[in-house]
Amino acid sequence: MRRFSWFNATALTLGFAFLYVPMIILIVYSFNKSKLVTVWAGFSTKWYGELLSNQAMLDAAWVTLKVAVISSSIATILGTMAAYVMVRAGRFHGRTLFSGMIYAPLVMPEVITGLSLLLLFIGLNVDRGVGTIVLAHTTFAMCYVSVVVSSRLVSFDQSLEEAALDLGCSPFQAFRLVTLPIIAPAVISGWLLAFTLSLDDLVIASFTSGPAATTLPMKIWSSVRLGVSPEINALSTIMIALVTVGVITASLITKQQAVRQRREEQAADRVS
Amino acid sequence: MRRIALILVPYLWLLALFLVPFAIVLKISLSDLAMSIPPYTPQLDLAAGWEGIKAFFSQLDLENYIWLTQDELYWKAYLSSLKISLIATALTLLVGYPMAYGMARAPEEWRPMLLMLVILPFWTSFLIRVYAWMGILAKEGVLNQFLMWLGVVSEPLVILNTNIAVYIGIVYTYLPFMILPIYASLDRMDNSLLEAAEDLGCSRFSAFWLITAPLSKQGVIAGCFLVFIPVIGEFVIPSLLGGSKTLMIGKVLWDEFFSNRDWPVASAVAVVLLLILIIPIILFQRNEQKQREAEG
Structure with missing residues (x-):
């Protein structure tokens, strides 16, 4: 308490103002009557009405939601498996490559991930659309899930698993009955992270999508580029x-x- | 058996959708542009057997990489990306450190709330957060209206579509990545050290420099890398907030691919970008390792 000085209070006030004022302005101007975002012409909810009658926008939202739910669910399964392998499977051939492939997508610029996946899909002659975006999102999201889950796996008491095995559980039962309930919070936050990353992604979706599928960020992008x-x-x-x-x-x-x-x-x- | 299946499923997935695509990028970066679909040559012709493979490899060359060194645009874009990332990282640190410090010194019962306020923007769409600044920084935007109303400026400032707007956008969107590791390191710190220093006659200021700053060094380093590395390849911020003079390599790659449709050069740009990123990534990993060892 003693050290919470005026300096700290000012830093926090200014800092949080910087973080939140732009969003508040954004929200306020969504209720503006005028088409010009810069001139306040009175309160109106007409833009919400127009948004809800914009079929292309609603379609894009549906595609985005579909992609996010499917890809984050597959990514959670694969990422949890990968985390389990990293923490529990011991040594095996190619372990270094495996851990490298899990960490690399976290730091890989999106433009490179997108470009490389697009070139793969073209090389394989796959029709691009919802399916290819799901594959792309699953791949990078599973790495985030595996990092979140493995940090939880590292910290928990392995003797609980061993006890279950000693008492006659099969390894799969031990995982389902002991390990999974303990790591569940990490698995859920992994899923949420994967879901958000997928909802949010513009660059990778733009590369891996075809004319058949437009996600919401792609739709927003094409409209905000004009102003x-x-x-x-x-x-x-x-x-x-x-x-x-x-x-x-x-x-x-x-x-x-x-x-x-x-x-x-x-x-x-x-x-x- | 189960163990092998458990390893193989994620392993093969990553091989097929991470490593193989990257190998393809590498291969196309060594190919030539061609007027065909897909627009590059040579194509690997497995039907021709060994001869086909030999012919394929003999046609690969470093032409695109030589082109990258010759055309000013590319090396200028790499340099300018590095410069923008460096300055933006310093600015983010300047804004983020006092905030992390204030949070760590705030009353205990406020901290979870403050932490949530820092994390919340991270969950909202990146694109929307960048877009929010377009309306603020525009010539007739909120900021200019406010400044003119105050009478600080008589002419609207030109900020949108300049590098200044890009810096503001980067600091804004990457701030949580800087605050969180610094806050974590400050939160771990033993406050009795500061009391001891003050008892021994240190001023608050010198106690900060002699104790708090060195103890939060790891957090500062981690935060800086977490901002610096992704910003180098940033595409959305320079495209929306930057102007025609803002040169960043992520944008160059995008244009090369989508506008010029020059896949071989786009691939070469990607490979070089990755080579540049390897150094900070290794340094970052080492810093994390050191931190883990210090804790364990």
Whole structure:
């Protein structure tokens, strides 16, 4: 407390103002009557109405959601497997290459990932569309999932797994009954991260998509390149609102879980 | 058996969709531009057997890489990407450090809330966060209206479509990556060290430089790399906020591929970009390793 000085208070106030004022301005101007984003002409929700009747935009939103759900789910399975292999499988041939391939996509510029996947799809003569975007998103998202999950796997007590095996569980049962419930929070945050990355991605989707599929970021991109538009402000406001609600809910759930866990631990302590 | 299957599934997935595509980029970067579909030559003709493979390899050359060194555009774009990343990283540190410091010194019960406020923008769309600045920095934008209303400037400032807008965009979008590792290292710090220093007659300022700054060094280094590495290949920010004079290699690669349709040169640009990135990536890995060892 003693060290929370005026300097700290100013740094935090200015810093958070910098982070949030642009978003607030964005939201405010989504309710502007005028087509010109720069002139305030009174309150109106007409841009939301126009957004909801814009079929191309709704189609793009649907494609994006589909891609995000499918790719983040596959990425969560593959990423959890990869994390398990990295932490538990011991030594095997090509382990270095394997860990390299997991970490490289995290630092690879999106333009390179996108370009290389597009060249692969063209080389294989695959029709580009939702399927190819899903493959691309799954590949980079599984690496993020595996990093999140493996940090949890490293920190948990392996003797619990060994106990399950000693008591006659098959390795798969031990994983399902012991390991999975313990790493579940990490698996869920991995899925959420993969889902968000997929929703957000413009560059890789632009490279790997064909004329048949347009994602929401691609749609936003083609419209904002021409300048500011109130309809995009309205769309942004909806997206910011959804994310805010999602993040607050998630943090409340984790908080509740932490409280419950502490209570259970205390109860367990009393019993022993 | 199970173990092998467990290893093979993610392994083969990454081989097929990460390593093989990259090998293709490497191969096309050694090929020539051609008026065909796909627009490069030579094509690998496996039907011709060994002769076909030999002919294929004899046609690969470094022509595109020589071209990259000869045309000013490319090496200028690489240099300018490095310069922009470096300056932007320094600016992000300048904004991020005081915030991380303030968070670490804030009352304990505020901290989870403050942490969530830093992470929240990270979950919202990157594209939207960059777009938000277009309306603010434009000539008739919110910032200029505000400054003219205050009477600070009489003419609207030209910020959008300049490098200044690019710096603002980078600092804004990458700020959480800088704050979080610095906050983590400051949060771990033992505050009794500071009290001891002050008891021994250090001023607050020199206590900061002698104790807090060195102890948060690892976090600062990690934060700087987390900003510097991805910014080099950045595409969205220079395209939306930068102007015709803003040269960044991610944008050059995009244009080379989509506008000029020169796949071999685009591939060569990608390979060189990766070679440039390897150095900071290795340094970053080493820093992380050191930190883990220090903790363990």
